[in-house]
Every structure is written in structure tokens, then in C-alpha cells.
Amino acid sequence: MFRRTEPTDCTISWEGRDIPARAGESLAVTLLAAGVTAFRQTPVTGTERGPLCLMGACFDCLVELDGQQNVQACLAPVRPGMVAAMQRGARHFHQSEDAA
Amino acid sequence: MRATLATMERFDVAVIGGGMVGTAIGYGCAALGARVAVLDEGDVALRAARGNFGLVWGQSKGDGMPAYGDWTRQSIRLWPDLAARVSGLAGRDVHYRATGGLGFCLDEKELAAKADFVRRRHNDGHATLRMLDRRELLELMPGCPLGPEVLGASFDPSDGHADPLVLLHGMQAGLLRAGGRHLPGAAVTGIDDAAGFWRITRADGSAIEASRVVIAAGVATTPIAAMVGMDVPVRPVRGQNIVTERLDPILPLPASALRQTGDGTIQIGVTNEDDGSFEIATTTAALARMAARAIRVLPAIKAARMNRAWAALRPMTPDGFPAYAESATHRGCFVATCHSGVTLAAVHAGPLAAGILAGHLPEFAIDLHPDRFRGMTHVSSH
Ligand SMILES: Cc1cc2nc3c(=O)[nH]c(=O)nc-3n(C[C@H](O)[C@H](O)[C@H](O)COP(=O)(O)OP(=O)(O)OC[C@H]3O[C@@H](n4cnc5c(N)ncnc54)[C@H](O)[C@@H]3O)c2cc1C
Numbered sequence A: 001m002f003r004r005t006e007p008t009d010c011t012i013s014w015e016g017r018d019i020p021a022r023a024g025e026s027l028a029v030t031l032l033a034a035g036v037t038a039f040r041q042t043p044v045t046g047t048e049r050g051p052l053c054l055m056g057a058c059f060d061c062l063v064e065l066d067g068q069q070n071v072q073a074c075l076a077p078v079r080p081g082m083v084a085a086m087q088r089g090a091r092h093f094h095q096s097e098d099a100a
Numbered sequence B: 001m002r003a004t005l006a007t008m009e010r011f012d013v014a015v016i017g018g019g020m021v022g023t024a025i026g027y028g029c030a031a032l033g034a035r036v037a038v039l040d041e042g043d044v045a046l047r048a049a050r051g052n053f054g055l056v057w058g059q060s061k062g063d064g065m066p067a068y069g070d071w072t073r074q075s076i077r078l079w080p081d082l083a084a085r086v087s088g089l090a091g092r093d094v095h096y097r098a099t100g101g102l103g104f105c106l107d108e109k110e111l112a113a114k115a116d117f118v119r120r121r122h123n124d125g126h127a128t129l130r131m132l133d134r135r136e137l138l139e140l141m142p143g144c145p146l147g148p149e150v151l152g153a154s155f156d157p158s159d160g161h162a163d164p165l166v167l168l169h170g171m172q173a174g175l176l177r178a179g180g181r182h183l184p185g186a187a188v189t190g191i192d193d194a195a196g197f198w199r200i201t202r203a204d205g206s207a208i209e210a211s212r213v214v215i216a217a218g219v220a221t222t223p224i225a226a227m228v229g230m231d232v233p234v235r236p237v238r239g240q241n242i243v244t245e246r247l248d249p250i251l252p253l254p255a256s257a258l259r260q261t262g263d264g265t266i267q268i269g270v271t272n273e274d275d276g277s278f279e280i281a282t283t284t285a286a287l288a289r290m291a292a293r294a295i296r297v298l299p300a301i302k303a304a305r306m307n308r309a310w311a312a313l314r315p316m317t318p319d320g321f322p323a324y325a326e327s328a329t330h331r332g333c334f335v336a337t338c339h340s341g342v343t344l345a346a347v348h349a350g351p352l353a354a355g356i357l358a359g360h361l362p363e364f365a366i367d368l369h370p371d372r373f374r375g376m377t378h379v380s381s382h
């Protein structure tokens, strides 16, 4: 769907597999470039969703990033080796990421 | 006006204002078979319908005006049916949950004031409302991580909450489904006598005619009501809101100024800023105060991220109670305004709509006639 215009220079982990990335780009861009469109499952119906606005307004790009839930992938700069996964449902609150 | 009588569209009912009140009345009239047009402004309009808190709430209503209390409770009784209809019309759940509603008390002074209010309401015949102490609250909501400062709460088992945007959308869909027209995009600028009909002109130069006119223009009601000889003082009272990210269920019952929506969002309210200004900016000081109080109720939400904040304007009358009337000088022209348009949506779409079509308003409306505002200087919000 998307073609990179600049070379990648690192990898990140998405759902347990390595994905090529470019440090400093947004995590949403990394995932879209790798063909990932399902970033999260909605809390209400479990429907899969991905980024819509790419500018922090729509909250459709939520992922779990380095253990922290409900992170907007379009606003998260890529760091080499970061570990991301789909946001499944609402943020699980009681075992909240107090460490974060 | 270039349009001729022959080309001008005619309706049984023209509703001025497509907010929560106008849409409910328009939907209700159309569902009863009337030919209805709802005239609204464009996207930049001030609309409490799109900025409110979503409570379907009786516990605070009616103190000093029994008719308002009765009208509210009638609406709450009709809400389950309205909820089923609008969910079907909107194609999604309006998330009406009549779980009962709470008013948290965080110190002895709040507790005493609330208990006093509950006693007064009881004496007025509002029997479902009562006080719960902390132990009873925890029994009602097992596992709810209430903060240590929560001493008790008022509780009315008939209160609940709903998604106000789905409500508005569903009623709009119902209006269209019943053959009604939704005409947004231009403010109404005039209402004139046109030989047995009322001719309504709009800022874009268009006009329609109708046998009946319902003015439901929210905070803009006063100047439009004046066009048909009615004096209905309405002023804006600003309310600010916060919504957080979506969270797993943490608060099973809605409370005044704190609820968790069906989607998992925590909504935190809500100021009552009575400064006469039509500004709808939020202020950091108010948002911080609201968040701080919410965290005293539920300390765990300290870790929640805030997604958005906004302000909207409640239409407020001098005594804070709704106003309904037919104009004495312009027969067939009605006004309807209130600051509890979500709660009252079921009576607006039901008995009020039927009364407007029949040409006489329901009995409650007698006490809620805007003539009571004459000479009123005292101003309070209920
Ligand atoms: C912060 C906040 C929290 C609230 N919480 C609750 C709650 O929990 N429960 C509850 O029951 N109620 C609540 N309310 C109140 C509720 O939202 C209002 O009572 C309701 O929206 C009023 O409906 P309305 O149609 O009179 O006004 P609005 O919904 O404001 O709509 C008025 C409409 O009239 C239109 N209009 C104005 N002038 C013209 C013109 N010249 N021509 C054509 N159209 C015009 C506007 O464009 C607008 O669409 C809350 C309100 C606020 C602000």
C-alpha cells in the first residue's frame, strides 16, 4: 500500500516479529510501510482499526508500546528495538502500568 | 423574497433549532404523522446537544418546582422505550443504562448539605432518592476502588446515563425516516404572518411556511421568541468537560460530574460558569479543579490520560426551570427550552410533541410558562 522513499536503518518488534524501521519516524509510519493496517481492536465490538488522521486527533492508531497501553502510534517516534503490539480493547486499568 | 406562494414549501410544523430539544420535538411530531422541517444553523453553531454530559437524571430536579420534578420523572419512565427506538434508528446502541445514579460527598459538610437536600426532596414526594453511607456504596459497587475521602452519596435508582450523540443522531434519523426534513446551514432571521401560515425566512434568503412553529434555539431562544411576541429570557451557562482514554470498567454507576461511558471513556464534568459570555474556550484552572475532584473519588484514574476537553453552553432561564408556551399573540407558535434536554428528550418526543400537534400543551406546561419570569430578578440554577 505504501512505498518507502528513504532507507530503513533499524528494526522494531511488532506482535513478536521484527519489522524494518527508520529511527525518528512515527511508529504508525513504520507499521503502515510494513503493510500493517490493524493497529487495535475496539473496546466495544472488537473491530480492527488503524490510523485515520496521522496527526494525533482520531485515536484510531492506539497500540501497546513498551508495556504502556493506549499509545497513539502516529505520535510515537521510533527508537531502535522498541516493542509494540496491538491495543486489544480498553486499557486494562487495575493492573495499570504504574511503572510507566 | 422572490419565492412565490406556489413554490414555497409548506409544513405542518417548522422547528427552529436542531439541537437536543428541537430534534426531539421534530422527531416526535414526524413520528405522529406531521410533515415536519427542522431548521438549524451550520457547523459552527453553539450546541449544547453536542457538548453535554449525557445524564438521564431526576435526583436534582424539581426542588421548588414540583411540575418540573414530575415532568422529569415522566420522561425517565418513557426513556427505555425511547432508547430502544433511537438505538434502532441510529443503528447503534445509545447505551442507556438505568443503573441508578450517585452524587458523591467528599467531606462532612457536603454530606450534611446533601442529606438536607434529600430530606427536602423526600418531603416533596420524591421517594426514590436516598442517602447511602460509604459501606452501602461499596456494597452497591463491589470492587469499585473508591477513594478514602468518599463518605457517602445520594442515590436514586431510577437515574442513569446515555450517549447523547447517538441520541441526537437517532432522533435525527427518526425525523428523516418519518418523512421529515432536516434543513441545516442557515439561521432563521424572521417569522411573519402569511395568510394562515407562518413564513420563516433564513439568512441565506430561503423561506418555508408552516402552520405551527416551535422555537427551540437553545441559548439563542430569546431573540427568536421575541419575533412572536414572547419574552423568554435565556442566558448561557458554560460547562467544561474532560474525557479520558478508554479504560476497563471501573465505575459501574454514573455520578453527577463523573461517569464511565459504555465505550469505557471516563467523562469528568462539569463547571457552571454563569458569566453571561458566549465564549466556549476551556480553562486550565477549571479542568484541573474538575480532574482533582474526580481523582479524590477514584484515585486510580490519576494514571489515565486525558484525550480531550471542551466547553458548551447550557440554555438557562431566570429560575433554572424549563419554559414551554404557545404565544398569546401568534397562535400556533410555541417555545421550548431547558437545560436538561437529554433527560427530557423522551417527554419532548412524546407528550410535548403530541400537545403541540393538538394545539394544547400538557398540563405540566402551565406551571412552566415563561410568564412567571416577569419581574424576576433572582437568578439561580437548578
Ligand atoms: C456541559 C453541559 C452538560 C450537560 N449535561 C446534561 C446532562 O447530563 N443531562 C441533560 O439532560 N442535559 C444536560 N445538558 C443540557 C442539554 O445539553 C441541553 O438542555 C440541551 O442541549 C438543550 O437543547 P436545545 O435544543 O435547547 O439547545 P441546543 O442543543 O444548544 O441546540 C440549539 C440549536 O438551535 C440552533 N439555533 C440557534 N439559533 C438559531 C436560528 N436563528 N435559526 C436556526 N437555528 C438556530 C443552534 O444552531 C442549535 O443547533 C448539559 C449541557 C451542557 C452545556
Ligand code: FES
Binding pocket: A028, A050, A051, A052, A053, A054, A055, A056, A057, A058, A059, A060, A061, A062, A072, A073, A074, A075
Ligand atoms: S492516526 Fe489519528 S490519532 Fe493517530
